[in-house]
Each structure stands twice: as C-alpha cells, then as structure tokens.
Amino acid sequence: MKHNRKVTVIGAALVIALFAGSVIGRRQVEAIQGPQATLDEVLYLPSGKTVKRLSLGYSSLMADIYWTRAVQYFGSRHLKHSGGYELLYPLLDITTDLDPQLIVAYESGSIFLSQRVPEGAGQPDKAAALVEKGIHANPSYWRLYFTLGFIHYMDRHDYKAAEQAFQKGSEVPGALPWMKVMAARMAEKGEDAETAAYLWKTIYDTTSDNMIKDNAAKHLISLRAEADMAELERRTQAYRERFGANPANWSELVRAGLLRGVPMDPNGAPYKLQPDGTVQVEDPSQYSYLEHHGQGPAR
C-alpha cells in the first residue's frame, strides 16, 4: 500500500514536471509568434461572410472571438506606440459582419480607428464607414449617431456632416435632448476647444467602457492643459507689452499682478515658462493629446 502511494506521488510529480515543461515550450512558441498568432485567418480569410459560413451558425461566438482579437491587436500596438494598424479595420469589419448588433465593436472600434497615429490607426474615413454600417444595422440606437458626429467633428473636421449626424440622431425616439444641442452647436461654430471638451465630457460621463473612459479622461486633461497654457501665454504677452521683455519666471508675473501664484498643470506639476515667453507642461508624456504645446498627437 505504501509502495503504491509512493508510486502515485512520484507519478503525480512527474506529470506536473512534464506539464510545466510543456508550458515553457508553449510560451516559447507564443513569444516567437507574438500577438500575430490569432491573426493569420484575417490575412487569409479577409471576408466576414466567408467566416460566417465557416462558423456553422455560431457566428455570435465567432464575433466575440474576433472582437477580442481586434482589442488585443489594437492594445498591443497602442501600448508600444508602434503604429501599423493595417489589420484593425478588417478585424472590425469581420466582427460586425458576424454580429451586426455588437454595438461595442462600432463604438470602441471606431475610436481605435479614428485617432491619429500612433495613438490610433489614423483612419477616420474607415471609422465613419464602420459607424455608418452600425447605424444601418441598428437604426434605433441613437448613440451611434453621436459617435458618427463625434468622428466627423473631431477627426474629419467635417462640421456639416457632424451637424447632420447629431440632427438625425436627435430624431431617433429616446435620444437625449443634448443631441439637438450638439447639432445646433455644430451649425453655429466650427472648431473650438469648448465644443471639443463638451464632446469628450459627454463621452466620459456616458460610456461604461473603461478603455474609452480612460481615453476621454486623457483628452480632457490635455484640453485643460492646452487652455491653461494659452491663457498663461496671453498673460506673458501682456507682461511683455508692459515691461518690454519676457518674464524670467512666474514670480515676476505674480509681482506684476498678472498671476496669483505659480500655475499648476492638471497633474499638479508647475507649468514651465520658456525664455521666449511660451509655456510648456513639465512632463509632456503625461499629455498624449496636446496639439499646440506638446509633441503628442492632437485630439
């Protein structure tokens, strides 16, 4: 009996050791193949309709798998800032062919597509096409009109198209009243920081997707920093006009009554005053979306 137990223990240890060895082997293969491992099908089966036929009726499950692949694909490139998102649109197209009601694929996928490289794919036209496909399949889901208007406004700078998208969305039963406000705002003004901040705030408040919420928060602090720096540069200019030279530091502006104290950026670090009178943030890497005062991509 004791002998049997000894054999069992040794056998179990052997099984565990062999299994651990197999995991090491598998991890090596994964390391070689990288995130590309699940994407071969997209290279060879670029049509969602073909994948749908091959899925033997389990197209919703396949759509979930393809959506996961799209998120992984975007996430890996987004983190590395490596760009090269050429498979993103085919992945999203296949996902939404497989399940045209998968709203998250339109909402999040279009933001992945529309943002500028390297934060996104820099393909706003494809993003708009994806959302239009979503609207066609889900005409009663008014939020997709908001997403479409947002892309037209932020990334395509087509204010007329943005106005039409917000207007159409506001006519869908159940749409919230601010859709009409957005339509009016588009008609009234073109590009202004206040409208951009309003749109991002709306996304921040209404989305339940953590990735989109985080992205909206980053945009909002970049817009706030951008507005702060524009204001500080106006005060620096006022100082220059009064004293004939740029201020050497913030204290000189405080003494001149143009500031109350050392100005802080949204992350709590003091703004940097440059010798030429321009203003910068302490750590530009914290502000991915600064347009005029940073190296990061705009909006």
Next chain:
Amino acid sequence: MTSRLSAITLNTFREAVRDRVLYNLVLFVLLLVASAPVISQISIGMEKLMLVNLGLSSISLFGVIIAIFVGIGLVSKEIEKKTLYTILSRPVRRWEFIAGKYLGLLLTLVVNAALMTVGFYVALLIFTHGLKAADGMLLVAIYFIILQFMMMVAITLLFSTFSTPIFSAIFAFSLFVIGTFGNDLRNFAAMSQGATRWLATAAAYAMPNFASLNVISQVAHEQSVGAQVVLFNTIYAALYSVAVTAAAVLVFERRNLK
C-alpha cells in the same frame, strides 16, 4: 520490457487495421478525385491553394476522428471483452499496457498520414505538373498534424481510462475544439484582471493548444515556418503528450478492475 511494449503496440496497430481503420484512405482518395473537376474550374492560381487546403485539412480531420473513435475503445473494449485480464495476468505492467496502446494507435495514425501524404503529393504533381522547393514546407504542416495526433491520442486515452466510450468521445472532441482556439483562450486570459487573470491563464495552459500546430494556411500560401517554431512546438507537443499519458497511467494504476 521492450518486447512487451512492442507486442502491445503492434497488436493495437494490427487490431486497428483489422477494424478497417485504413479504409478511410479510400475515402481520402475519392475526395481528391471527386474534387478534381471542381478544382480544375477554379481560376488560375487557386487550384493548388485549394488542393493544399483540402488535402492537409483532410489528413488532419481524418486522423483526429480516428484518434477519438479508436482511442475511446482502447481500454474499455479490452475490459468489455475481458481480454485485459488475460493481458494483465501475464507479466505485463499496467503502464506498459497504456504506453503500448498509446504507441499502437499513434503508429496507426502515422502510417495512415504517411499513406495520405503520398496520395496528396501525387495529386499535387498531377495538378501542378511538377513540384517546387516550397512544396517541401507542406511536410512541416503534416509533421505538425502528427504532433496534433500525439496529443489527441494521449487525451482520448486519458478519458478512456476512467469514462465510458461515449463520454470519452464527447470530452475528447470538446478538447479538440477548445484547443483549436488555444491562442484565443490566451487572449481572453490576457484581457482579464486580478485573480480571474491567473485562473484564466492556468485554464488556457491546461487546455491543449492546437492553434499553433495548425500552419495549413501559412504553407498553402508558400510561407515558411521558422525552425524555432518547429523545435518548440515539438517540445511542447511531446511533453504535453507524455504528461497526459502519464496521467492516464496514474488513473489506470489506481483503477479497481475487479
């Protein structure tokens, strides 16, 4: 020990042949012949692609079906026919019985795949009027298919040591389906957070990964497979198969056959 092991191995192989398992070769040839008119009508450049996809997928699918449906009876049939008691009353250890059964079924599948490979290359020669150096890469895909068989036989054998044939077939087939999405399972795990992430990762690694062993699309498009991928896939499949077979031995050692 070696003679006992080889005796069980060869007997398992002979039994499979007697059970007309190799008749699937006829089906394979018929499939290639029947698809010929269809393939020949497809636009230029697609014939070879279609033939490679059809041929390699058939080799894989036929083998997996044989691995499951022959594998589920390897132990239960011996118990049912009471031949197991005759075998174990001789100086044959239980682990030798399991290992012999494993090697016997694997030998059947390798012979089957080898014969299919010959037929496949003949068909390729007829369709393309000659073979290219890149066609050698197709052998890598076939080698990976054999690695899949190694794992499938071990999995089926494990289930057959403690479950009924029908449930063994269901479990083994389910694992085959799950394994074909092995890389997606890892993706799901990578997207989780906290304890769920650890559990999902453990579950993903516990499942077989057939996805990385499927390079049919890659070789059909004449893309090469790296030597390191071949090496580590071999290590992975070999260790996983031995681990699962060892688990089958452990279960069988503790099973009360009275």
